[in-house]
Amino acid sequence: xxxxxxxxxxxxxxxxxxxxxxxxxxxxxxxxxxxxxxxxxxxxxxxxxxxxxxxxxxxxxxxxxxxxxxxxxxxxxxxxxxxxxxxxxxxxxxxxxxxxxxxxxxxxxxxxxxxxxxxxxxxxxxxxxxxxxxxxxxxxxxxxxxxxxxxxxxxxxxxxxxxxxxxxxxxxxxxxxxxxxxxxxxxxxxxxxxxxxxxxxxx
Amino acid sequence: xxxxxxxxxxxxxxxxxxxxxxxxxxxxxxxxxxxxxxxxxxxxxxxxxxxxxxxxxxxxxxxxxxxxxxxxxxxxxxxxxxxxxxxxxxxxxxxxxxxxxxxxxxxxxxxxxxxxxxxxx
Numbered sequence: 253x254x255x256x257x258x259x260x261x262x263x264x265x266x267x268x269x270x271x272x273x274x275x276x277x278x279x280x281x282x283x284x285x286x287x288x289x290x291x292x293x294x295x296x297x298x299x300x301x302x303x304x305x306x307x308x309x310x311x312x313x314x315x316x317x318x319x320x321x322x323x324x325x326x327x328x329x330x331x332x333x334x335x336x337x338x339x340x341x342x343x344x345x346x347x348x349x350x351x352x353x354x355x356x357x358x359x360x361x362x363x364x365x366x367x368x369x370x371x372x373x374x375x376x377x378x379x380x381x382x383x384x385x386x387x388x389x390x391x392x393x394x395x396x397x398x399x400x401x402x403x404x405x406x407x408x409x410x411x412x413x414x415x416x417x418x419x420x421x422x423x424x425x426x427x428x429x430x431x432x433x434x435x436x437x438x439x440x441x442x443x444x445x446x447x448x449x450x451x452x453x454x455x
Numbered sequence: 456x457x458x459x460x461x462x463x464x465x466x467x468x469x470x471x472x473x474x475x476x477x478x479x480x481x482x483x484x485x486x487x488x489x490x491x492x493x494x495x496x497x498x499x500x501x502x503x504x505x506x507x508x509x510x511x512x513x514x515x516x517x518x519x520x521x522x523x524x525x526x527x528x529x530x531x532x533x534x535x536x537x538x539x540x541x542x543x544x545x546x547x548x549x550x551x552x553x554x555x556x557x558x559x560x561x562x563x564x565x566x567x568x569x570x571x572x573x574x575x576x
Contacts, residue, residue, distance in 0.1 A: 269573035272566040278490070279497045279563070286498035286505070286513055405509075 296338025
C-alpha cells in the first residue's frame with residue numbers, strides 16, 4: 253500500500269525524459285532479476301547427473317589412484333561443458349544473454365568453491381590422501397551451490413545443503429563408499445533437483 | 456476485456472515520430488505505466504509463466520497490491536491467469552498474452568520516442 257499512497261502524493265516535478273529513462277532502467281532490472289527463475293538449467297542438471305553416475309561406476313573399477321582421478325577430472329570438465337551448453341540454450345530460449353546479472357552472480361559465487369576443490373584435490377593427491385576427495389568435493393560443491401543459490405529460487409540452495417549433508421556423510425563413512433556418495437550426490441541429487449527445476453522453473 | 460482494455464487501446468495507437476514531448480507523454484499506455492504493473496509485465500516477458508508467489512517475491516510487494524494490479528492487467532487481456540492445485544496448495548500462475556507483449560513493446564517504443572523527442576526539442 254505504501255507504493256500506492258506515495259503515488260497519490262504530489263511530488264517534485266521530474267523532467268519527462270528522466271522519468272522515461274528511469275522506467276526503462278526499471279524494466280531492464282526487473283527482467284534481469286526475473287531471469288533468476290530460469291537461469292539454472294534443470295535439464296542440464298539431469299544430464300550431468302546421468303554422466304556422474306556413469307563416471308562413478310567407471311571410476312570404481314579403477315585400481316590406480318591416478319586412473320580414478322583422471323575419470324573424475326574428465327567428468328568434472330564434461331559437467332562444466334554440459335552445464336554451460338544447457339544454460340546457454342535456456343538463455344537463448346528466452347532471448348536473454350547467458351551472462352546477464354543472475355548468471356554472472358551465480359558463476360562468481362560458485363567459482364571460489366570450484367577453485368578451492370581443485371587446489372585441495374592436488375594437495376590430497378600429493379599427500380596420498382586421495383580417498384578423502386569425495387567428501388571434500390561434495391562439501392565444496394554444496395558451498396558453491398548454496399552461495400550461488402542465494403540469488404536464485406529456494407530449490408537451488410536446498411540442493412546445496414543436500415550436497416553439504418552428503419559431503420559430511422562421505423567424510424565420516426568408510427572410504428570405500430566414496431564413489432557411491434559421488435554417484436548419489438553428483439548423480440542422484442542433480443537428477444532429482446534438475447527434475448524439480450524443469451517442472452517448476454521453465455526447463 | 457474490461458474498461459481498461461478500451462482505455463489502453465485508445466492510448467496506444469502507433470506513434471508517428473517526431474512528436475512533441477508533451478504529446479508523446481499523453482499517449483503513454485497508463486495501464487502499463489504504473490510501476491508495479493510494469494514490473495509484472497516485464498517479469499512475465501522473460502518467463503513462460505510465473506506464479507503469484509514468485510511475482511510477489513520478485514517485485515517485493517504485498518498480496519493485496521499484487522492481486523489488484525494483476526487483476527487490472529488480466530481484465531485488459533494483457534496477462535492470463537490460471538488457478539490449480541499443487542498438492543493441497545492453491546497455485547496461481549500468470550502468463551503474458553500476445554496482446555500484453557505488444558503493449559509492452561509499444562510502451563518501450565513510447566519511452567524511447569519520449570526521450571528522443573525531449574532531447575531534440
